[in-house]
Amino acid sequence: MGCLRDLSILCVLSGAASAAVPVGSVVMYSDGKVEKLLSYEKGQLLWEDDRKRQFLRSENPIIPVFSRTNFLSGKGYSQSVVEGNPYSIDALPVGTRVNFTVIRAKHSGEKSTRNWECRRLGSRQENVLGVTRKLDIFTCERFVLHRKTWQKQFRESREFSYSRELGLVVEIQRKTRKRASGWRLVSIVPPEKTSYRHLSKKVRKLRNAK
Amino acid sequence: MRIAILTAIAALVLAGCQTMTSRDEQRVLTADEVTRLFVGNTVESHNLNTSFTSFTYYHPNGQAVQERLWVRRLGTWSIQDDGQICLAFGKRKAKCRHLVIDGGKYFKVLPDEEGANKKIVRYRYFAEGNALAKR
Numbered sequence: 182m183g184c185l186r187d188l189s190i191l192c193v194l195s196g197a198a199s200a201a202v203p204v205g206s207v208v209m210y211s212d213g214k215v216e217k218l219l220s221y222e223k224g225q226l227l228w229e230d231d232r233k234r235q236f237l238r239s240e241n242p243i244i245p246v247f248s249r250t251n252f253l254s255g256k257g258y259s260q261s262v263v264e265g266n267p268y269s270i271d272a273l274p275v276g277t278r279v280n281f282t283v284i285r286a287k288h289s290g291e292k293s294t295r296n297w298e299c300r301r302l303g304s305r306q307e308n309v310l311g312v313t314r315k316l317d318i319f320t321c322e323r324f325v326l327h328r329k330t331w332q333k334q335f336r337e338s339r340e341f342s343y344s345r346e347l348g349l350v351v352e353i354q355r356k357t358r359k360r361a362s363g364w365r366l367v368s369i370v371p372p373e374k375t376s377y378r379h380l381s382k383k384v385r386k387l388r389n390a391k
Numbered sequence: 392m393r394i395a396i397l398t399a400i401a402a403l404v405l406a407g408c409q410t411m412t413s414r415d416e417q418r419v420l421t422a423d424e425v426t427r428l429f430v431g432n433t434v435e436s437h438n439l440n441t442s443f444t445s446f447t448y449y450h451p452n453g454q455a456v457q458e459r460l461w462v463r464r465l466g467t468w469s470i471q472d473d474g475q476i477c478l479a480f481g482k483r484k485a486k487c488r489h490l491v492i493d494g495g496k497y498f499k500v501l502p503d504e505e506g507a508n509k510k511i512v513r514y515r516y517f518a519e520g521n522a523l524a525k526r
Contacts, residue, residue, distance in 0.1 A: 207460075213442070215460070217461055231443070231459075231460055233458075233526075252446070252522065252526075253435055253446075253517075253518040253522055254518070377459060377460055384443070384460065388441075388442050
């Protein structure tokens, strides 16, 4: 999107490939969350929210955030896939279960293992912010294995739609053992319109409407 | 021996009460306390009315650098003898407000119509130095 068609090869070769939404864009969600895309490199997108917490995410929407870092405290964690191949989900038939394991390492040194099972449920056309777009639908479940019985114990589930064109999750429903929550994409502000005046007006309206 | 143990228990209980009181009661901060918290530090604040977060660096020379929604602005700050912190951005007149500690958390307050302190900003984090300069 950020590179002209004629320059696309040059952009890729120079490592300056662009994300689906241009770097510098600000996206807003129905739960009041606001994030800015800071960079896009080698399929990894660095987002920052209005509390300046940074999130490094994969282009593959089933992979949990690679890292999260709080601004002033520096606290956070990084995650890496240590087992399974979440990238295989696109090549496999719809409905195929893809299992993978992630190690979460907190910056404080504490480590934990997180098991995921995801499925691509198919795709549908939907109006997203005034434009009809193809959305891929995914469902993921996180679980732990019981120490003795090795039975799966539910921790959380996420069902979400993802637009490859935008490179964004459009809507998500999340459930844990205690609560259910969800949000949907409500606005994409292009980099040239991210003045404080413009953003604050939109954010105020969004958070007042919650 | 018995009296000594009872005295020790009573002292512990009273110490606990004192700790709870100092932690739970709302108290207005002095100028010295405000100075220690803000001067030369970057502070994360959360506006309780708008739910906006801002980061402000309080330079020891009286200059303030603030970032909200990825946009920065310059201003000035000062601390009055009664502990009020004053902030001014752009051409606007400085606003001076008291700060309180309540339950171990710091707030900026504004007196309401009845004179009670209404919390308007919660300070989430205080970090040494100019963290905004690193980004």
